[in-house]
Amino acid sequence: MTKAMLIDTTRCIGCRSCQVACKSWNELPAEKTAFSETGSNPRHLDASNFTRVLFLESPAPGGAVRWSFVKRQCMHCLEPACASACPVGALEKLATGPVVYRDDRCIGCRYCMLACPFQIPKYQWSARVPYVRKCDFCADRQALAKKPACVETCPGEALRFGERDQLLAEAHRRMKASPGPYAPEVYGERTAGGTSMLYLTAVPFQALGLHHRGFRTDLGETAVGQASQAWMSGVPWVALAVGALSTGLYHLNQRRHRVKEQEEKGD
Amino acid sequence: MATVEQVGSAFTEPGSSPAGTSPWRLVAYYFLATGAIAGAARFVFGLGATTNLNDGYPWGLWISFDVLTGVALAAGGFTLSAIVYVFDLKEFRPLLRPAKLSAFVGYVMVVLGLFFDLGLPWRLWHPLVMWNPRSVLFEVSWCVMLYTTVLALDVLTMILEAREEERWVRILRSIYVALVVAGIVLSTMHQSSLGAMYLLMPEKMSTLWATPALGPLFYSSAIAGGLAVVILEALLGARARRRTPDVELLSSLGKGLAAALLVTFAMRVTDLYARRVPVWSFDGPHLLFYLELFGTVALPAALLGFFPAVRQGRIGLTWCAGLSAFGVALNRFNVSLTSYAGYRDFRYFPSVAEFAVTLGFISLAILAFDFAARRLPLHAPTP
Ligand code: SF4
Numbered sequence: 189m190t191k192a193m194l195i196d197t198t199r200c201i202g203c204r205s206c207q208v209a210c211k212s213w214n215e216l217p218a219e220k221t222a223f224s225e226t227g228s229n230p231r232h233l234d235a236s237n238f239t240r241v242l243f244l245e246s247p248a249p250g251g252a253v254r255w256s257f258v259k260r261q262c263m264h265c266l267e268p269a270c271a272s273a274c275p276v277g278a279l280e281k282l283a284t285g286p287v288v289y290r291d292d293r294c295i296g297c298r299y300c301m302l303a304c305p306f307q308i309p310k311y312q313w314s315a316r317v318p319y320v321r322k323c324d325f326c327a328d329r330q331a332l333a334k335k336p337a338c339v340e341t342c343p344g345e346a347l348r349f350g351e352r353d354q355l356l357a358e359a360h361r362r363m364k365a366s367p368g369p370y371a372p373e374v375y376g377e378r379t380a381g382g383t384s385m386l387y388l389t390a391v392p393f394q395a396l397g398l399h400h401r402g403f404r405t406d407l408g409e410t411a412v413g414q415a416s417q418a419w420m421s422g423v424p425w426v427a428l429a430v431g432a433l434s435t436g437l438y439h440l441n442q443r444r445h446r447v448k449e450q451e452e453k454g455d
Numbered sequence: 456m457a458t459v460e461q462v463g464s465a466f467t468e469p470g471s472s473p474a475g476t477s478p479w480r481l482v483a484y485y486f487l488a489t490g491a492i493a494g495a496a497r498f499v500f501g502l503g504a505t506t507n508l509n510d511g512y513p514w515g516l517w518i519s520f521d522v523l524t525g526v527a528l529a530a531g532g533f534t535l536s537a538i539v540y541v542f543d544l545k546e547f548r549p550l551l552r553p554a555k556l557s558a559f560v561g562y563v564m565v566v567l568g569l570f571f572d573l574g575l576p577w578r579l580w581h582p583l584v585m586w587n588p589r590s591v592l593f594e595v596s597w598c599v600m601l602y603t604t605v606l607a608l609d610v611l612t613m614i615l616e617a618r619e620e621e622r623w624v625r626i627l628r629s630i631y632v633a634l635v636v637a638g639i640v641l642s643t644m645h646q647s648s649l650g651a652m653y654l655l656m657p658e659k660m661s662t663l664w665a666t667p668a669l670g671p672l673f674y675s676s677a678i679a680g681g682l683a684v685v686i687l688e689a690l691l692g693a694r695a696r697r698r699t700p701d702v703e704l705l706s707s708l709g710k711g712l713a714a715a716l717l718v719t720f721a722m723r724v725t726d727l728y729a730r731r732v733p734v735w736s737f738d739g740p741h742l743l744f745y746l747e748l749f750g751t752v753a754l755p756a757a758l759l760g761f762f763p764a765v766r767q768g769r770i771g772l773t774w775c776a777g778l779s780a781f782g783v784a785l786n787r788f789n790v791s792l793t794s795y796a797g798y799r800d801f802r803y804f805p806s807v808a809e810f811a812v813t814l815g816f817i818s819l820a821i822l823a824f825d826f827a828a829r830r831l832p833l834h835a836p837t838p
Contacts, residue, residue: 234510269655275596277587295581296574298513299592303655307799310510311574313503318574400799404658415654417589419670423644431640434541438632441543 190266191285191330192352192384193339194359198369200257200346202241204229206338210239210261213326213337233260233402235312238323239338242401246391256391259347260402261338262287262308262323263376264384265411272413273303278320285352285384286325294320305380305412307402325384352384359388371395375403381411477695480825483818490815493808497571505808511801514791516809521568521816523649523787525561526599527673528780530681531688532558532606533642536635538711547708549701552613552833553692554685559606560824564816566603571812591652598645605638613831647674653790660794661740662733668726669790675722679715679752680783682708686776690769692828706766709759709775713766716756716779723748743785743793751782 211218216236221229227243239261248254268287271279278293279300289309296318301309312318326336334340339349348355356377363370375387389396394405497505508515535554538544570576582596612627650673657665666672686705693700727734734744755775758765765771792803805813 232510271587272589273592273655274587275590275592276581276585277590278585293581293585294575295578296576297572297592298574299652301510301513302659305656305658307511311502311513313509314501315503316501318502400797406658412655413589415667416591416651419591419648419651419654420589420594423594423648426647427640427644430643431636434537434636434639435632437541437543438635441540444543 189284190352190384191325191349192264192355192386193325193336194348194350194355194386194388195259196346196348196359196362196388197256197258198346198388198390199344200241200259201344202227202243202255202257203343204241205341205343206259206347207237207239207241209337209341210323211237213329214238233308233310235310235319235321238262238321242398244396244398246395254390256389256396257346258387258389258396258398258403259338261385262325263306263380264323264325265380266382266384267411267413269303269305269380269412269416270300270309272411272416273299275299279309282327284327284330286327286330288324288327289320289322291319296320303412303416305404305407352386355386359386362388378409380407381409381414479695480822483822486811486814486818487822488815489811490813490818493811494571494815496808497812502574505806507803507806507809509801509803511799512792512795512803515803516792516805516813517568517572519788519791520784520813521572522565523791524784525565525568525816526646526649527677527680527783527787528684529558529561529565530642530646530677531685532609532681533602533638534678534681535685537639540635541639546704549704549834550685550689550708552831552835553688553828554681555606555609556613556827556831556833557684557688557824558681559603559610560820560827562599562603562606563823564820565599568812568816591648591654595645595648595652598641598648602638602641602645605634605641608634609638610827610831613833616832616835617830643674646677647671649673650790659798660790661796662730663727663740663744664790664794666726666730668722672719672722672726675715675719676752676783676786679712679719679779682712682715683776683779683783686712686772687780688824690773690776692825695825696828700769702767702769702772706772709766709772712776712779713756713760716752717760720748720752720756723752739796740789740793743789747782747785747789751778751785755779755782 210216216238219230219236222231223229224231226245228240230237230240233240239259242256242258242260244256244258245253246256264281264285264287266281268279268281271277271281271287275297276293276295278290279287280290281287298311298320300320301311309320309322311320326334329336335349339347348358356374359374359377363372363374369390371389371392373392375389375393376383376385387393393403396403399405493505502508506515531554535547535551538547539551566579570579573579582593583600587593608627612624615623615627647670650669650671653660653665653669654667686708689700689705734741755778758771759775762771765775
């Protein structure tokens with residue numbers, strides 16, 4: 189029962205309605221934009237931009253140029269690194285899919301921002317009482333049995349919302365049905381332990397070269413946060429061993445000194 | 456049993472000298488004042504306006520120096536108490552109390568530093584009631600809070616001794632073993648866990664520092680850093696307080712420092728070899744790496760370990776300890792800051808306010824230590 193989103197970038201026309209819908213549902217402030225060299229706008233995800241369509245040019249066969257439009261937002265990992273990192277459990281993966289953030293818990297340490305392999309959590313740097321902000325998969329809309337705002341608005345059917353396993357089956361069906369337009373991989377199926385956002389692309393992610401822009405291809409198939417859990421599972425044993433050893437040696441030394449003292453007195 | 460005379464012998468001139476207004480003190484007051492102004496600005500105008508932190512670099516100078524370096528350099532407290540009580544090297548007892556005091560001052564600075572860095576500092580206590588046992592930072596925050604309490608009790612004992620509150624001193628002495636053991640356990644846990652925090656982002660770091668061995672490496676380098684600060688403090692503090700340091704004792708602690716550095720060096724080299732990291736290159740990260748590993752780990756280890764003349768001299772000892780302490784700081788900066796250069800298109804260099812706050816904390820730490828050192832029975836015998 190975990191929801192997911194299938195993002196078929198080959199169907200995306202780059203209209204950015206999802207960006208607008210996201211802004212308006214989350215009541216995020218509008219801001220003045222400027223042209224960028226690629227057409228992607230705004231320039232970065234930040235505390236008031238939870239999603240953004242990357243406009244990418246890549247060489248196509250025959251010397252032509254192919255455009256890819258790749259929507260970015262929180263990946264809603266199955267095992268999110270941010271949730272393993274957060275000292276107070278402000279970030280949490282809901283059984284239904286979304287990774288949500290609780291304003292009332294956060295202490296503002298920003299470890300989640302560092303830990304996220306997709307560079308998603310952003311900070312309200314200019315606020316005096318700042319919080320972390322990111323896409324929450326419209327958890328509030330989902331609770332009302334509505335689709336996320338971006339899916340609802342997408343005119344190109346590039347975004348589809350549903351059960352994760354069904355969407356995965358659909359993704360593989362599309363790849364099999366017309367192998368031409370699709371690169372043979374679903375980004376997010378197993379990436380970093382699997383994510384709720386599943387991507388189909390025309391060009392493999394590796395070739396899109398988005399390493400520095402949030403889509404790494406070297407994350408492997410284990411969740412980043414497992415390093416945290418693995419370390420923490422060792423800590424109690426180390427503490428116990430060090431504690432027992434130092435207590436034991438302390439008393440041993442103390443005893444040795446007492447014995448020596450008595451011997452000296454006895455002489 | 457060491458007698459009172461033996462214990463006091465590290466410092467031949469008893470009694471304290473008046474504080475006076477030496478030039479270093481004026482400089483410290485100046486930086487304290489500018490730090491206070493910058494710190495106030497941070498709270499009035501917010502993090503974004505006063506720091507150069509950004510979404511690509513959510514952690515900057517304050518985490519790298521005030522927190523990571525601060526904790527590592529304050530490791531002398533638990534290291535000395537392990538040396539004296541666990542390894543039974545009683546001759547180092549005269550250094551125990553100064554080490555504990557400097558550790559306490561260090562940890563108070565770390566907690567205060569966090570207060571400036573956290574976005575919502577008034578929630579500093581949240582980890583106490585909102586648990587996330589999977590989180591390394593959760594464990595670190597518990598350990599730091601508990602260990603600061605342990606150190607506070609140690610210092611409280613000294614204060615009560617100075618005021619001759621015999622009854623309270625006796626009560627605190629009765630839990631002394633527990634404090635010693637708790638200090639060692641808590642320090643082992645959080646010193647290594649601070650390194651383990653960086654296990655979550657190997658893909659963003661330079662391979663020179665992104666290693667699964669970050670935990671043990673932070674631990675061993677913190678021990679070196681702590682010892683270096685104990686030596687430095689004894690040598691420089693003695694001068695400020697017009698005492699004669701026991702150079703012989705400090706130089707045998709210098710041997711311990713050399714050992715800690717050698718262990719760190721061996722671990723680093725083994726790790727780099729095991730991970731097949733290309734170490735020979737001349738780009739920025741590699742230059743920092745050479746400076747760190749050869750200049751601040753291997754060099755002082757060799758000088759202290761194999762050149763008795765250096766180790767036994769005041770100047771040689773000061774320089775070697777200084778170099779090692781600098782090296783620990785450099786390592787923390789490399790792991791937490793320089794190692795991320797170029798993983799995305801954001802840049803970071805600390806703002807004037809960030810520098811001012813950090814310099815303010817350094818000054819405050821020195822002034823606070825000096826203030827306390829003149830008033831507490833640092834050289835009285837410890838049980
Ligand atoms: S910034 Fe907030 S949500 Fe992120 S790790 Fe820290 S406490 Fe958790």
